[in-house]
Amino acid sequence: MSDAYSDRGNKDRSIANPDGQGSIIPEGGGTAKPSTDTAFLAGVDMTGGYGRGADILHDCTVSVDPGEIAVIVGPNGAGKSTAMKAIFGMLHLRKGHVSLDGQDITALSPQDRVQAGMGFVPQVKNIFTSMTVEENLEMGAFIRRDDIRGTMEQVYELFPILKDKRRQPAGELSGGQRQQVAVGRALMTKPKVLMLDEPTAGVSPIVMDELFDRIIEVSRTGIPILMVEQNARQALNIADKGYVLVQGRNAFTGTGKELLADPEVRKSFLGG
Amino acid sequence: MDLLNALVALTNFVVIPAAAYGAQLALGALGVTLIYGILRFSNFAHGDTMAFGTMATILTTWGLQAAGIGLGPLPTALLALPVGILATSALLLATDRMVYRFYRAQKAAPVILVIVSMGVMFVYNGLTRFFIGVDDRTFSDGERFIVSARDFRDWSGLDEALAIKTSQLITLVTAVVVVAALFWFLNRTRTGKSMRAFSDNEDLALLSGISPERVVTVTWLLVAALATVAGTLYGLDKSFKPFTYFQLLLPIFAAAIVGGLGSPLGAIVGGFIIAFSEVAVTYPLRKIIGYLVPESLEPGGLVQLLATEYKFAVSFVILIVVLIFRPTGLFRGKSV
Numbered sequence: 051m052s053d054a055y056s057d058r059g060n061k062d063r064s065i066a067n068p069d070g071q072g073s074i075i076p077e078g079g080g081t082a083k084p085s086t087d088t089a090f091l092a093g094v095d096m097t098g099g100y101g102r103g104a105d106i107l108h109d110c111t112v113s114v115d116p117g118e119i120a121v122i123v124g125p126n127g128a129g130k131s132t133a134m135k136a137i138f139g140m141l142h143l144r145k146g147h148v149s150l151d152g153q154d155i156t157a158l159s160p161q162d163r164v165q166a167g168m169g170f171v172p173q174v175k176n177i178f179t180s181m182t183v184e185e186n187l188e189m190g191a192f193i194r195r196d197d198i199r200g201t202m203e204q205v206y207e208l209f210p211i212l213k214d215k216r217r218q219p220a221g222e223l224s225g226g227q228r229q230q231v232a233v234g235r236a237l238m239t240k241p242k243v244l245m246l247d248e249p250t251a252g253v254s255p256i257v258m259d260e261l262f263d264r265i266i267e268v269s270r271t272g273i274p275i276l277m278v279e280q281n282a283r284q285a286l287n288i289a290d291k292g293y294v295l296v297q298g299r300n301a302f303t304g305t306g307k308e309l310l311a312d313p314e315v316r317k318s319f320l321g322g
Numbered sequence: 323m324d325l326l327n328a329l330v331a332l333t334n335f336v337v338i339p340a341a342a343y344g345a346q347l348a349l350g351a352l353g354v355t356l357i358y359g360i361l362r363f364s365n366f367a368h369g370d371t372m373a374f375g376t377m378a379t380i381l382t383t384w385g386l387q388a389a390g391i392g393l394g395p396l397p398t399a400l401l402a403l404p405v406g407i408l409a410t411s412a413l414l415l416a417t418d419r420m421v422y423r424f425y426r427a428q429k430a431a432p433v434i435l436v437i438v439s440m441g442v443m444f445v446y447n448g449l450t451r452f453f454i455g456v457d458d459r460t461f462s463d464g465e466r467f468i469v470s471a472r473d474f475r476d477w478s479g480l481d482e483a484l485a486i487k488t489s490q491l492i493t494l495v496t497a498v499v500v501v502a503a504l505f506w507f508l509n510r511t512r513t514g515k516s517m518r519a520f521s522d523n524e525d526l527a528l529l530s531g532i533s534p535e536r537v538v539t540v541t542w543l544l545v546a547a548l549a550t551v552a553g554t555l556y557g558l559d560k561s562f563k564p565f566t567y568f569q570l571l572l573p574i575f576a577a578a579i580v581g582g583l584g585s586p587l588g589a590i591v592g593g594f595i596i597a598f599s600e601v602a603v604t605y606p607l608r609k610i611i612g613y614l615v616p617e618s619l620e621p622g623g624l625v626q627l628l629a630t631e632y633k634f635a636v637s638f639v640i641l642i643v644v645l646i647f648r649p650t651g652l653f654r655g656k657s658v
Contacts, residue, residue, distance in 0.1 A: 057431075064579055064645060066432030067362035164531055172529075178522040181515070189519045192512075193531030235530070 080157030082166065085149035089113035090274050091168075091243045093137040095146035105144065106132045107298040114243065114274040114291065119265065121306065123282040124295035125319065130278045131173060133295060134247050137276070138170050139163050151242055165193060169241030173248045173278075176232035179221030183212050186220050186231050190238030198238065205234040208267060226257035230264065237268070244268065246277040250284075262288055283320050286310050294319065328613035330482040335610075340601035341594070342490040342559055345497035348593030349552035350570065351577035352504065352586055353545040359521035359584040360541045361422070363435035368549060368574065370446035373567035374413060375550030376557045377454045379406030380461045387463065395465035397489070399554055406554060410546040417442055418542055426538075443568075450564050459562040462489055482613075489558040500551055501590060504544070508586065513540055521584065569634070573600065576637035580644045582651025591652060600636045603627045 060066050087094060092113035099106040106129045114120035122130045135141050137148050139160045147156040155166055164170070178186050187205060191198040206213040209230040215223060220231050229249050236244060249265065250258040258281060266288055269275050279285035286292050289306030294315060302315050309315050350372060357365040365371075382402035392398045421442060425435055468491055471483035478484075508514040513536075520527040520537045528534060553567060560566075577596045581588025606624035628635065644651065 060431045060433045062433070063649065064575075064583070065364040065436045067358055067584070161528055161531060164529055170529055172526070175523055175526060178519050178526065180522045181518060185515055185519075188512075189515060189527070189530050189532070192516060192519075239531075 082153040082155045082158060085147070085152055085154035087113075087149040087152075087154075089149075090115045091137070091150050091276065093133065093146065093148045096133065096136045096143055096148070097145035098136060098141055098143040099132075100141050105298070107136055109146070109300075110136075110295065110298060111146075111300055112137065112276065112293055114276045116272055116274050117269065118290040119269050119275045119277065119288055120291040120293065121285045121289035122276070122278045122293045122295060123285060123319065124293075124301070127297075128295040129298035130295055131247055132298070134245060134276070134278050138168060138245060164239065164241075167239075167242030169236035169239055169244045171229075171232045171236045171244070171246045171249065173251055177220045177228055177235065180219060182217050183220050183223070183231055183234075184216040186235050187212075187238050190235035193239060201238055201240060205237055208237075208264060209234055224257075225253045226261060229253065229261055233264070233268070237273075241273065243274045243276065246275065248278050248280055250279065250281055258284065283310070324481075324613040327480055327482040328610050330478075330480055330484050331610050331613065334482065334484045336598075336601050336605055338486060338490055340598045342487075342493040342555075343601065344594035344597030345493050346552050346556045346559065346593075347570075347573055347577045347597050348590040349497055349500060349548050349555070350574040351581065351589035351593050352501070353548040353552070354574055354578040355581070355584055355586060355589040356541055356545055356548070358578070360517060360537060361426075361435070363432045363439060364575065364583075365545075366436065366439045366571065367443035367446055368545075369568045369571035370443050370450060370564075371410065371414065371545070371549040372553030372556070372570065373450045373562075373564045374446050375406045375410035375546065376553035376562055376567065377450050377564075378409035379403055379550060379554045380454065380459060380557070380562060382406060383461050393464060395488070396492070397462045397464045397558055399461055399558055400492070403550065403554055406550045407547045410550045411543050413446075414542040414546045415539065418538065426534075447564070447568065454562075454564070456564055459557075461562060462558045464488060487559070489555070493555045493559055496551060496555060500548070504548070504586065507544075517541065572634050573597075573637040576641040579641060579651055582653040585651065585653040588651050588653030596637055596640060599640060600633050603636050604630045604633045 092111070094111050096107050096110045097105055110129065110133050112120065112122060112133055122133055124130050132141065136143060139148070139155075139158055143156065147154055149155060150163075150166060150168065153166070155163055158166060160170075178189060181189070187202055188198070191201065206216075211227055212230055212234055215227065220228060223231065233244075233246065233249065246265070250261050253261065262284060265275060265277070277285065286306040286309050292304060292306045292309040293300060294302040294309065302309055302312060304312070310320070350368065353371070354365060354368050357363065357368070379399055379402045382405040383399045386392070386398050386402055391401070393401055421438060422435070425438055465488050467485055468488050469484060469486040471485040474484045508518055516527065516532045517537050517540060519530065520532055520534065524534070527537075556570070573596050577592035578589050579592070580595055581590065581592030604626065606626035608621055608623065608625045611625055612620050
């Protein structure tokens with residue numbers, strides 16, 4: 051149905067909650083198997099798309115090791131976020147596999163991947179806006195049954211502004227502060243790997259620099275970070291590994307410096 | 323001019339009944355708002371859920387009365403309340419497993435769930451009537467008044483009397499206790515916070531390891547308790563008739579929307595706003611005005627702004643005004 055009236059009932063906010071239901075299917079998921087991949091987190095030869103639609107990723111490979119920051123860059127519609135979602139289990143892979151810490155986790159659902167040690171920060175709707183900063187962090191640690199105060203202190207040390215605002219609803223914070231809450235929430239599970247989907251989207255350049263500094267600090271604690279970025283030049287500056295995707299394929303791969311120096315990459319993505 | 327008498331008459335005929343009615347609506351609206359926030363649809367079966375819970379409580383009350391067990395001055399129904407809540411919880415959870423879970427798994431659009439809840443409403447409707455019939459039932463026992471009209475008149479020496487029914491006081495006390503417990507649960511406990519998180523952002527809640535099925539189950543349990551308490555209090559205060567409970571749906575929805583769907587605090591405030599407007603508009607104010615103005619200005623008519631038969635129009639008008647001028651409700655719920 052595509053006529054003007056087909057969705058009319060759902061637009062009546064007095065009976066239908068505009069938030070609708072979540073997009074992640076909670077059921078399903080298999081078990082993890084041992085993997086032979088050498089990288090700590092790797093998505094290898096990933097091919098697939100959303101639902102029954104056409105493939106968006108074609109043999110795409112991304113990996114990251116402890117202490118590293120890996121950045122996925124590329125033009126609009128290159129499948130950067132899709133690659134990230136594929137690694138996180140939010141779309142069905144037709145081919146390829148994902149491994150984390152010696153385990154093949156291709157069959158796991160997103161929630162099971164969180165349990166397995168993945169911390170994921172979505173690009174949008176990545177905080178609980180109606181809850182306080184502290185409650186956001188508490189919810190981040192929901193799967194943990196042990197004492198979370200130590201981890202919370204660490205997050206506050208990393209993001210001092212959050213400590214000052216911990217009793218304030220997260221929705222009242224500025225864009226940069228919200229991103230800090232989002233990253234802090236993901237860190238609360240003590241993840242083995244942190245995945246950030248465009249952490250600097252919609253923040254000012256000054257805030258962006260500050261966020262990158264914070265991300266480097268998180269990386270120094272030893273957590274491997276995989277990041278999708280729109281601001282390619284700045285992101286590659288801090289990247290140990292860079293992946294340039296074009297139309298769902300690996301176009302260029304190398305260290306951040308190599309890619310920045312590569313004349314072809316400069317010409318096509320970095321504006322000369 | 324007799325300010326004191328006017329005040330007593332106003333309290334007796336408007337303030338006390340409206341406060342009790344408001345508390346009942348607030349408890350009902352809390353259930354509606356919880357389902358809207360977490361299951362993301364407006365539950366049209368809520369009125370009949372209240373009726374079912376009340377019915378279960380009444381049947382238990384009769385059993386207790388036959389066995390000679392009572393609470394002395396307090397109504398026996400209070401003792402039967404936990405049984406009613408248990409029965410309603412079982413019904414709601416069974417409905418969720420058999421009906422709503424199917425649509426949840428399909429990620430059905432909210433409006434489909436609304437229509438589904440209408441179907442559930444008709445089933446509950448029949449279920450309640452099948453067990454207890456369609457007639458008016460009175461099941462309150464124990465002491466009828468805490469302050470009787472005559473006692474008050476003897477004590478104060480005023481012309482006007484003030485009476486407080488036991489059911490009215492019980493309603494207010496119970497509502498305060500239930501609401502305090504609910505807010506404590508939602509704001510202080512791990513499970514309560516996970517419910518708020520789920521209501522705020524379902525995907526992120528899932529990514530944080532919060533189990534949707536568990537949140538949904540706890541929600542239904544809370545709704546069962548709220549609906550049964552609200553229905554029983556209403557039945558004690560007035561009387562139990564399945565059709566009346568079905569009709570309560572309108573003021574309850576009005577209360578939830580006026581306060582802001584999805585906001586528990588809004589549901590409470592909305593309940594009282596609707597109740598006070600309904601009672602104030604349908605009560606003949608002639609007596610009260612008579613005390614306040616000189617004899618020459620006394621109104622000839624009843625000064626009843628609206629006949630009681632039209633009391634539902636009050637909820638409707640408030641609902642429409644709020645939807646036009648402040649669609650998110652007073653407390654910024656989720657509706658836009």
